Amino acid sequence: xxxxxxxxxxxxxxxxRICDVSILTRREEHARALNERGLRVSGRHDFxxxxxxxxxxxxxxxxxxxxxxxxGTGLEPALAALEGHAxxxxxxxxxxxxxxxxxxxxxxxxxxxxxxTFMSGTxxxxxxxxxxxxxxxxxxxxAGLPYERVEEVAELLVRSGLEARAFRDLxxxxxSKLIFNATINAVAALTGLPHEGRFAQEERLEDLGHLVHDLxxxxxxxxxxxxxxxxxxxxEMNVLATRRGSAHLPSxxxxxxxxxxxxxxLITGALVREAGRLGVPVPLHTALLRLVKAKEASWxxxxxxxxxxA
Amino acid sequence: xxxxxxxxxxxxxxxxRICDVSILTRREEHARALNERGLRVSGRHDFxxxxxxxxxxxxxxxxxxxxxxxxGTGLEPALAALEGHAxxxxxxxxxxxxxxxxxxxxxxxxxxxxxxTFMSGTxxxxxxxxxxxxxxxxxxxxAGLPYERVEEVAELLVRSGLEARAFRDLxxxxxSKLIFNATINAVAALTGLPHEGRFAQEERLEDLGHLVHDLxxxxxxxxxxxxxxxxxxxxEMNVLATRRGSAHLPSxxxxxxxxxxxxxxLITGALVREAGRLGVPVPLHTALLRLVKAKEASWxxxxxxxxxxA
Numbered sequence: 170x171x172x173x174x175x176x177x178x179x180x181x182x183x184x185x186r187i188c189d190v191s192i193l194t195r196r197e198e199h200a201r202a203l204n205e206r207g208l209r210v211s212g213r214h215d216f217x218x219x220x221x222x223x224x225x226x227x228x229x230x231x232x233x234x235x236x237x238x239x240x241g242t243g244l245e246p247a248l249a250a251l252e253g254h255a256x257x258x259x260x261x262x263x264x265x266x267x268x269x270x271x272x273x274x275x276x277x278x279x280x281x282x283x284x285x286t287f288m289s290g291t292x293x294x295x296x297x298x299x300x301x302x303x304x305x306x307x308x309x310x311x312a313g314l315p316y317e318r319v320e321e322v323a324e325l326l327v328r329s330g331l332e333a334r335a336f337r338d339l340x341x342x343x344x345s346k347l348i349f350n351a352t353i354n355a356v357a358a359l360t361g362l363p364h365e366g367r368f369a370q371e372e373r374l375e376d377l378g379h380l381v382h383d384l385x386x387x388x389x390x391x392x393x394x395x396x397x398x399x400x401x402x403x404x405e406m407n408v409l410a411t412r413r414g415s416a417h418l419p420s421x422x423x424x425x426x427x428x429x430x431x432x433x434x435l436i437t438g439a440l441v442r443e444a445g446r447l448g449v450p451v452p453l454h455t456a457l458l459r460l461v462k463a464k465e466a467s468w469x470x471x472x473x474x475x476x477x478x479a
Numbered sequence: 480x481x482x483x484x485x486x487x488x489x490x491x492x493x494x495x496r497i498c499d500v501s502i503l504t505r506r507e508e509h510a511r512a513l514n515e516r517g518l519r520v521s522g523r524h525d526f527x528x529x530x531x532x533x534x535x536x537x538x539x540x541x542x543x544x545x546x547x548x549x550x551g552t553g554l555e556p557a558l559a560a561l562e563g564h565a566x567x568x569x570x571x572x573x574x575x576x577x578x579x580x581x582x583x584x585x586x587x588x589x590x591x592x593x594x595x596t597f598m599s600g601t602x603x604x605x606x607x608x609x610x611x612x613x614x615x616x617x618x619x620x621x622a623g624l625p626y627e628r629v630e631e632v633a634e635l636l637v638r639s640g641l642e643a644r645a646f647r648d649l650x651x652x653x654x655s656k657l658i659f660n661a662t663i664n665a666v667a668a669l670t671g672l673p674h675e676g677r678f679a680q681e682e683r684l685e686d687l688g689h690l691v692h693d694l695x696x697x698x699x700x701x702x703x704x705x706x707x708x709x710x711x712x713x714x715e716m717n718v719l720a721t722r723r724g725s726a727h728l729p730s731x732x733x734x735x736x737x738x739x740x741x742x743x744x745l746i747t748g749a750l751v752r753e754a755g756r757l758g759v760p761v762p763l764h765t766a767l768l769r770l771v772k773a774k775e776a777s778w779x780x781x782x783x784x785x786x787x788x789a
Contacts, residue, residue, distance in 0.1 A: 359669050359770050361777035380769040441684070452693070456763055459690040460669050467671035
């Protein structure tokens with residue numbers, strides 16, 4: 170497992186019940202906590218698994234399957250560290266947005282399984298993750314990888330207790346999620362609202378659902394121009410998700426609350442770049458990209474005025 | 480003076496040096512502080528003026544000129560309280576956006592001077608305001624008021640030490656400010672950025688200046704459809720203001736930081752409603768209206784979850 174945030178920890182914990190799992194962490198103390206205490210999963214499932222962890226790839230054994238589970242913003246340094254290691258391994262990506270496979274490819278010739286995951290959880294500490302939504306992870310082949318290899322990985326995940334599904338072509342599902350993510354994350358990041366009922370409200374002129382709908386429609390026009398037939402309608406995904414009861418906190422809103430750099434470049438940025446390449450106007454997604462980038466910049470402005478005042 | 484926030488206090492303090500000023504406040508203790516301590520103005524000018532204040536119009540003497548200086552959100556209750564009082568007075572409005580005069584008219588037949596003010600300040604406490612930008616207040620006639628009455632009020636303000644200018648038709652200036660305000664306030668409210676250099680930056684695709692420019696252009700199309708020839712180009716107002724050095728904190732960002740209801744309905748809302756009436760599409764202003772309304776709603780959501788958790 171390369172990276173052990175929420176998603177990486179959920180994969181690692183479950184897989185460690187059926188095979189040997191080693192985890193590459195960014196921080197030394199994170200690796201130490203995992204080695205000493207094991208990895209606890211609570212919530213939907215409840216167990217503690219033994220794992221082996223280190224902050225340098227040379228301190229970990231060779232592996233057959235490497236799941237790259239860093240955030241999009243941590244992908245480049247993680248792959249740079251991995252370069253030259255495990256040449257016989259297959260790598261699997263699960264980053265939001267588009268383009269993670271190209272980053273992997275720049276650092277090595279590993280065969281790649283491409284993934285999108287809908288599961289979610291909460292990280293309680295370095296060695297404890299709570300499994301909240303046990304939704305599926307979807308897998309597909311990248312650049313000519315035989316489909317059988319994708320099926321093998323999906324079966325492995327299912328045997329470990331997770332939900333997973335292999336697709337011969339992941340693009341329809343991936344684009345559904347990209348459009349959904351670009352819309353919900355940016356709107357949540359700017360408004361401070363968790364993903365709740367207002368995202369589907371379309372009564373009065375000022376209702377937020379109109380904007381969400383317009384953003385989804387822009388995204389669908391890009392997918393259509395790219396020749397993608399969507400797996401699910403992102404607007405219906407939105408309506409269903411807001412009816413689920415407990416409002417989900419999109420990861421980009423968590424980033425904003427913590428004043429961390431967001432994944433906007435990888436999600437909305439990817440959509441806007443594809444739209445530009447295909448000549449499809451996406452004024453609303455472009456506006457949200459600019460607003461979220463400016464919001465990130467405001468933290469530097471505030472930090473530097475605090476420094477100037479000190 | 481009806482209302483003594485920053486703008487009302489700046490008018491009242493200066494005018495009290497050359498004529499009798501009484502102030503209608505919302506809170507009793509605000510009136511008490513003004514009666515006991517006088518109204519201190521610091522910054523560009525420095526003096527303390529004697530004023531008479533009360534929280535009920537019946538506790539104040541008759542007046543010739545009433546300046547309605549509440550925020551747009553406080554306009555309706557202030558005028559309701561004033562109804563039936565001072566029938567021979569002229570009222571002057573200085574609210575942001577459009578439509579303050581119509582609210583005044585619904586509560587009485589007073590002749591109306593309509594104003595926009597560009598001055599700014601900081602309120603230190605109930606009886607102390609700092610005068611920061613000594614920019615002009617612009618005045619014009621509403622609904623057939625003789626222009627001479629507008630000139631009289633402008634001269635009064637100038638004699639008191641403020642900058643003021645009378646216009647035979649205020650609409651060109653008012654629309655310039657409306658477009659400027661709708662753009663800068665909503666972008667600042669959503670990004671957390673004060674009005675600084677990034678608002679005019681247009682190099683990379685994700686630069687905020689592109690969005691600001693697009694918003695200004697939408698506004699200009701509405702003004703053109705309304706037959707208004709703008710007094711100043713709001714984009715140039717933006718570029719000039721960002722070059723002034725010290726970044727100004729737009730009032731809507733102050734409201735967001737304090738989690739108060741903003742003036743979005745009166746500013747961006749007014750522009751969007753005019754655009755709808757004239758059949759001009761304003762998708763970006765509409766998107767910002769929806770985002771800021773949703774941001775206001777997020778405070779209720781958070782407050783109610785805090786209550787639920789308590």
